[in-house]
Amino acid sequence: MKYFIGGTVFITSILTNVAFASEVYGPYPITLKDYQGEETNSVSYSGQVGRQLLHNSLKRAISSGAEMNVTKAYFNGSDSDLTLLDPVSSANFKVDVTNINDVSKTNLAGKAYKGTINGWPGAMTGKEVLESMIERAAQTENGYDAKHGYDYAQLVSKFAMGAVFYHQACDNYLDEKLDADNKPNNKPYNDGAYYTGKEHSWDEGFGYWGAAAHGATMSARVNYDIAKKKDMASADANGDGVVNLKSEMNYAHAYYASAYDKGGVTDYYNTITKAFIDGRQIITDADGDALSDSARTDLKAKARVICSNWEKVIAESVFKYAGSVYSDLEKLKANPGDEKLMRIHAKHWGELKGFALSLHTSGQNLGELGTRIDRLIGLGPVVNGSAVTGVDGGGNYFEMGDVDADKYMVHMLKLQKLMEDEFGVSAKNNDKLAGISNISEILGSGDSAEND
Amino acid sequence: MSEIIDVLQSDFLGQFLNPRRRLFWGYLLSAIIIALLWLNLVKKINVRHAFNTIFDPSVLLSKSSRADMICFLINRVFIIICRPVLVTQIFIATAIYHFLHFQSSVPIGLFETTPVLISTLLFTLCFFLIDDLSRFGLHYALHRIPALWEFHKFHHSAETLTPLTVTRTHPVEAILFTFRSAIIQGSVIAVFLFLFGQQLSLFTILGVNIFVVLFHGLGSNLRHSHISVSYPETVENFLISPAQHHLHHSSQKEHFDKNFGVTLSIWDKMAGSFQYSSEQKLTFGIGSETHEYTRTIAHMYMLPFKKVFNMRKKNFYPK
Numbered sequence: 072m073k074y075f076i077g078g079t080v081f082i083t084s085i086l087t088n089v090a091f092a093s094e095v096y097g098p099y100p101i102t103l104k105d106y107q108g109e110e111t112n113s114v115s116y117s118g119q120v121g122r123q124l125l126h127n128s129l130k131r132a133i134s135s136g137a138e139m140n141v142t143k144a145y146f147n148g149s150d151s152d153l154t155l156l157d158p159v160s161s162a163n164f165k166v167d168v169t170n171i172n173d174v175s176k177t178n179l180a181g182k183a184y185k186g187t188i189n190g191w192p193g194a195m196t197g198k199e200v201l202e203s204m205i206e207r208a209a210q211t212e213n214g215y216d217a218k219h220g221y222d223y224a225q226l227v228s229k230f231a232m233g234a235v236f237y238h239q240a241c242d243n244y245l246d247e248k249l250d251a252d253n254k255p256n257n258k259p260y261n262d263g264a265y266y267t268g269k270e271h272s273w274d275e276g277f278g279y280w281g282a283a284a285h286g287a288t289m290s291a292r293v294n295y296d297i298a299k300k301k302d303m304a305s306a307d308a309n310g311d312g313v314v315n316l317k318s319e320m321n322y323a324h325a326y327y328a329s330a331y332d333k334g335g336v337t338d339y340y341n342t343i344t345k346a347f348i349d350g351r352q353i354i355t356d357a358d359g360d361a362l363s364d365s366a367r368t369d370l371k372a373k374a375r376v377i378c379s380n381w382e383k384v385i386a387e388s389v390f391k392y393a394g395s396v397y398s399d400l401e402k403l404k405a406n407p408g409d410e411k412l413m414r415i416h417a418k419h420w421g422e423l424k425g426f427a428l429s430l431h432t433s434g435q436n437l438g439e440l441g442t443r444i445d446r447l448i449g450l451g452p453v454v455n456g457s458a459v460t461g462v463d464g465g466g467n468y469f470e471m472g473d474v475d476a477d478k479y480m481v482h483m484l485k486l487q488k489l490m491e492d493e494f495g496v497s498a499k500n501n502d503k504l505a506g507i508s509n510i511s512e513i514l515g516s517g518d519s520a521e522n523d
Numbered sequence: 524m525s526e527i528i529d530v531l532q533s534d535f536l537g538q539f540l541n542p543r544r545r546l547f548w549g550y551l552l553s554a555i556i557i558a559l560l561w562l563n564l565v566k567k568i569n570v571r572h573a574f575n576t577i578f579d580p581s582v583l584l585s586k587s588s589r590a591d592m593i594c595f596l597i598n599r600v601f602i603i604i605c606r607p608v609l610v611t612q613i614f615i616a617t618a619i620y621h622f623l624h625f626q627s628s629v630p631i632g633l634f635e636t637t638p639v640l641i642s643t644l645l646f647t648l649c650f651f652l653i654d655d656l657s658r659f660g661l662h663y664a665l666h667r668i669p670a671l672w673e674f675h676k677f678h679h680s681a682e683t684l685t686p687l688t689v690t691r692t693h694p695v696e697a698i699l700f701t702f703r704s705a706i707i708q709g710s711v712i713a714v715f716l717f718l719f720g721q722q723l724s725l726f727t728i729l730g731v732n733i734f735v736v737l738f739h740g741l742g743s744n745l746r747h748s749h750i751s752v753s754y755p756e757t758v759e760n761f762l763i764s765p766a767q768h769h770l771h772h773s774s775q776k777e778h779f780d781k782n783f784g785v786t787l788s789i790w791d792k793m794a795g796s797f798q799y800s801s802e803q804k805l806t807f808g809i810g811s812e813t814h815e816y817t818r819t820i821a822h823m824y825m826l827p828f829k830k831v832f833n834m835r836k837k838n839f840y841p842k
Contacts, residue, residue, distance in 0.1 A: 401631055477624040484621060506716040506723050507616045513725050513732060514612070514708060515543035520598035520697040521689050522678045523658050523746075523785040 096277055096284040096348050097318070102359035103259055103267050110265040113355075119236075119278025121175030122182070123322040126231050128156035128171065129179070129205075134224035139209035146205055148178030158320065164300040166320075167313045174317060184234040184242075184432040190424070190445035192462035197234035197432060201227060215417060217410075219459050219468050220452035225421030229388070232323045233429020237381060240279040242434030245374035248272040249367065256354060257361040269354045269362060269370075276374075277347045280381070281322030284308070287344040291332030294340055298326035328384045331498035339384050346376040378433065385429050386494035389444075390487050392423035394501025397483040400453065400476050413454065420452035440493055447482040447489070534599050538690075542731045545689055545739050554686065554744035561752045582749045586817075587682040593820050594677075595690040598697060605694075609701050615709025616716075623717045635720040642719040647726045650711050651734040651786075657707040659790040661699060662783040670834060671699075673827040680816040680823065682808040684772060686744040693827060738786055753800040763788050766800030773805045774813075 097114035129145035135156075144153060153171040160166050168174055184197030191200045208214040208223035215222055248254050254268030264271065285308040286294050296302035297314075298321040306314045314320055321329060328339035350373035353366050362370065399416035406412055427448055431441055451459025457470040458479075484503055490496045499505070538546045555577060562573035582588065602609075624631065634642065665675040677693035692700070716723055726733040745752050745765035753759070753766035763784050771782040781798040784791045791797035809816065816826055 404630065475625075481621045481624045484617075488617070503721065504617060504620070506721040507613055507620065507712055510712050510716075510723070510725060511611075511613050511616070513727055513730065515541065515731075520602055520692045520694070521545060521700065522692050522696070523662060523689075 093348065093352070094285075094287040094345065096282075096287075096344070096351065099270070099351060099355045101265055102270070102355060102357070103265060104257065104359040106265055108265055113266040113270050114274055114284075114351075115266055115271060116274040116278030117317055118175045118177050119275055120317050120322075121171055121177040122179055122235060123278075123281055123320075124155055124168065124171045124174060124316065125153070125177065125179050126228065126235070126323065127158065128153070129231070130224050130228035131156035133205070133208045133214040133227060136213040137209075139206060142205050142209060146178065146201065147180045148176065150176070158300055158314075158316070161300065164303045164306075165313045166316050168316045179231060179235050182235050182239050183231070184238045186432070188234075188428055188431060189442075190428050190431065190448065190450070192450050192459060192468065197230070197238070197428075200428070201231055201234060204230075215414065217413070217417070218454070219470070220413070220417045220420060220454040222414075222417040222421035225418055226425050229422050229425020230428045231425075233385060233426070233432045236279040236281065236323050237385065237429055238432040238434070240276040241374075241378040241381060242432070244272045244276040244279070245378060246434060249371055249374060251361070251367065255361050256357050257359060267354070267359060269357075270351075273347070273351050273354055273370075276377070277351070279323075280343060280347060280377070281325035282340065282344045282347075283321050283325075284318040286321060286325065286329075287341050287348065291329045291338075291340055294321050294329035295326070295333050297321050298329065324381060324384050327388055331384065331387050331500065334498050334500070337383075337387070337498045339380050339387075343377050343380050343384075346373045346380075349373055350377075382430065382433060383494055383496060385426050386490045387496045387498050387500070388426040389423060389430070390490040390496050390498075390502075391500040392419050392426065393483040393486040393490070394503050395419035396423055396452070397480050397503050398501070400480050400483075404476060408455065416452060417454075424448055440489070443489060444486065447486045449479075449482075453479050530603065531600065534603055535596065538599070542729065543735060545743055546686060547739065550739040551686060551744055553740050554742050554748070557742040557752065558745060558748070558750040561750060577750060579749065582683045583685055585683040587680075588685050588687065590817060590820065590823070591681065591685060591687040591691045594692070594823070595687055597820070597824075598690055598692060598694065601694050602697065605698075609698070610705045612705045612709040612712065615705045616712040619710055619713035620717060623713065629718070631717055632720050634718045637719060639722050639724070642715075642722070643724050643726055646711075646715045646719065646723055647733060649715070650708070650725065650732075653711050654707060655784070655786045656790055657703055658785045659783050659787075659794075661703045662785070663794065663796070665696065665699075666780050666783065670831045673830040673834070676809050676812065676816055677823055677827065679772060679807075679809050680813050681747075681772070682806075682813060682817075684747040684749060684769070684807060686747055688747040689744075693824065695827070734786075751800070751805075756799055759788060759799055760792070761788055762786065763791075764800055767798070769805055769807075770798055770801060772807045774808045774810045775805070778805075 098112035099114055101110055101113050103113070125145050125148070129142060132142045132145055149172075155168050155171050158164070158166050180198060180202070183201055186196060187194055188197050188200050193200070193203065195203060204223050204227045207216065207221070208227070211223065214224040249269070249272065254260060254272050256267045256269040258268055260266055260268050260271035266274070283294070283297060283306065289305055293302055293305045297306040303314060306319050308319050309315065325340060325344070328343065331337050332340050350370050353370050353373070354362070357363070357366055396416065396419050399412065399419055403409065403412050403416060427444055430444065431437060437444070449458055450461065451468070451470070453474050453476045456474055456476070457472045458474045459468045460471045462468050487499075487503060491499065538544050539548050541547055542549060558577050559570065559573050562568040562576060563570055568576065665671045674693040674695045677696065678688070678691050681688045681691055728736040742752060742765060746768040748765065751766040751769055752764060754762060754764040758764070759767060763782060763786065767782045767788070770778050778798070781796050782791055783794070783796055788797055816823060
């Protein structure tokens, strides 16, 4: 009898672990043929985590008024120690990193989108836009340009998440790097590597996504709390008493996905993270051989799931902050010139703009849709009846006066409609047309062939 | 092809399964119950006989009723095909909501701090009143404007009335009804949301507008039936009874252009078209024109166009 019970417990624990194993990113065995080294886990994305930490710290540095040499160091990388500014340890949330270079000596600048960004003054590339924002932030107090309504901490953060992370993942690692002749699976990623070309390409995509390796085993609420440094117990997957920032933290768009998912309508975090896990398993199953055509087809299908949902996460953010800007303008109409409201308005506008610009960095040309998005938001928020409309050769912003805040509010409504119609957002936080759709749903369709 | 059949099937059945629709099975059931109570308690007819009266095949399966059934199916197909291009109340509401942002007389959220209960009550009431008034107005126009009357004869050509007669509607009428609904409802929604904010809602019963549930649940299907439920005059002064609507369908001259209203009698009272219900036996239809109109189903749909065309020709080329 005891053998029967013991056997049942043993088999159950194996099955349970197998079930959970499919929901955790890694560890994955070494599949590189002829590998003689001592590594046992082929997963590696510390460079991407390093960039997540650079991004977090850059945002914190700008908002705390750091000098330009400091902020530029977080953007360009540095040979000297780079103090991690966020996340930092607190009484209830202990992290295992204080110097970003201990995770990876890397940078954001080298990976930023190099296409032209039309939605920002100056017709600059994504990298140049970020540089310009960082430089201008240093001329303000804590990154806030009150005259033009620019919150550079938000603008840089939200655009960098797109121009670096989303761009690299969806326009590089999950795109051309999945092709047969690019970083093939039967060769090391580079000389001396213990992982194959495809294994590492996929890992880097995952690192840019920013989910905790065990994130898919937890609810959206828990993942959100981890990103907010409120739930160490859930973050500390290996129980070593500290949050391992290389694998146990949620960053960037993964954090935003969990924020929307906790509303119960969407499931972006799990959809994307599980697609990453499934894709990594496809590569592992190839066992160090070049991917077959069918495996590559399956892998690319997973990449499409990842990137289409990732785009939706960004679109949800555009939707949400369009609603926030709408509300801000409504309050400012009732309280013109209120500086606190204007500061909040600039924050929300910066988030809106940063996410909206990010939509242009996937490698897919949005065409007319992209132009409509840019024009609805414009180049600057409405500040005391004016808005930035361009920049002159000397780098000075010029503005148009007599800007109609009412018209801008309607632009925000149209922008929300655009996100819904063109990107299929469904979390729809801060929905300013919710009243119309809710009431219409109660009333039902008006098409009627009924006489009364 | 099977997809088309699925769509049609689900739309047809949907009319009887959707509690927002008059033909919802629950409202048909309540109409039967009210009719039974009326015949048994008021008209003193025994229950068995009352049952037989309600389900009288000479009414339910008359030539006119069979035409109702065919028109119901044809009209549903028409609506399904035209749905993508029909203006919706969401479209109108959104457009007006946008427009209201540009006027400066009334600030957005003027009554935003109104307690939700009060704003919901006000909205539900105003919505009902304006909706009922606009239905009256369109119905009045369908009778008084000659070209529109040609199309509305489609509905009045019914010689027997059953709940399905409510769908005996010419497609041109259907388009007008849809426009009315979209414009009026869209406008009211937009204005109220602009004034009262996003927390605005309607009072509902099981997710359906309370006035819709009350109107249909309390026997709206009897308006098109052979059971002449009437109310005391004091009530008919306010609410239109099924018997008053039967008067509206009467082919006798003294009943023409009476009782256009849907729920409230007050609009007819103001317009001078009000009449109390009558005990007299009524015949329905459009008199001598009935046979011409109902010769065939195709005739029913096409004759109004011919009549209106000839009307225009006569106006352009008077003898």
